[in-house]
Amino acid sequence: MEFLKKHKRLFLSLGMAVCLTAIIFTASPGATPTFVENALGYVIVPLQRGVSDVTGWIGGKFSTFAEMDGLREENRLLREQNSLLKIDNERLLYAEAENKRLTELLEIDQTYAALPKVGARVIGKDPTDWYNSYNIDKGSSEGLTPNMAVLGEAGLIGLVREVYPTYSKVVSIIDDRCAVAVMCERTGDWGQLFGDIDLMPQGLCRMDYIESDAQIMAGDEIVTSALSSYCPPGILVGTVLSVEPDGNGLTKHAIIEPASRIDRVEVVQVVNQLFGDEEEIETTGE
């Protein structure tokens, strides 16, 4: 300590050098997790999980009392909706059976019919307010790898960015660093879904690079496209709120409202299979 106090310049430049080297060496995407990260994971993940459980429990107790009246009304509405859905379901089952027969006729390989999924819990959130990413309590020991799709209660909410033995970092689709290839289900228009810092506080994101003559309009449903390098195609992402032309006159962009609520997510499902990657297609083809 006395030595450091005498050589403050040396201390300062040494610290800066260590940090800058670390930034340079870890800034490349897909850098392998370090020993320190793994070791810290064993300490912090159980703590985060415990505190998340306690806060979730207390929050649940409070909201039970606050929402009692709303729940009765909601229950009645859900019953009505349930009976309608049952009728719809019967019809769709019939349609599915028909679809199956026709598909077999066409000999289309139904690779994506059933997605392998694994459930995980959200245990922590990025404490800076510039980004929107989560830690989930499943990692490489459960077979997760980077770029796997993460689903919320109704659709895509993010991609796995980094995996460690006991936990993974998930970047949500409203995060500025996230990009997914998507398409409009009704019209078949392609686009690229980006998180946007301006839209993140409202829980929205934007779809860029839509052709200017595309027929996409508010209310259309957006799904992941087969062009995506990682995501299985046909997963619901959200609905279009509005479509606005870009300044260049060649493309336009749409504001998308994600189907799942991203700010209050607690349980997620991870599609533990990659799609679109050449190696992966080869292995699934065997």
Added chain:
Amino acid sequence: MLRVVCMSLLILINFVLQSTLFQSFAILGVIPDTALILIVSAGILRGDIEGAIFGFFAGLVHDLFGGYYIGLYAMLGFLTGYVSGKPFRDFFHDNYFLPFFMVVAAAAAHQFLFYCCGFLFTGKIDMLYYVRSIILPKTNYTASLAIPVYSLMHAINARIERYERSRRSLFKPT
């Protein structure tokens, strides 16, 4: 030794709380940056070298769990700790004005740097919008917690210093 253990625990507990419990207390979509208050307090109470070391490790934990790459928060914490340790010799530690203003300045500077590093060069040039929607609320929220967290740190530091003094008098013949 006790100091190292206490400070490591403080960093870990603070990070866990920030990433879980504090998310439930977000105001205008932002949560307070208590790690920054701890770093500034460490600098003020223990001088520039120890402040810088504390800031480095507090930032490192954040880097390992939150960021894409390691080093940015560690470097910011390192510098913040060092700078806030500069007035160590010249001010009373019981005075709460200095830590308050230093926390405000540091929080604003940190947020502005995050904006510059992460967004300014990706085409998000509407600076005033981000100042209004993130930087100001975050700075205000952090500032409102500056004095409570500083006094907590002050109390912990006083305990540890008392303990260290008792150890010293045990082993050194005076």
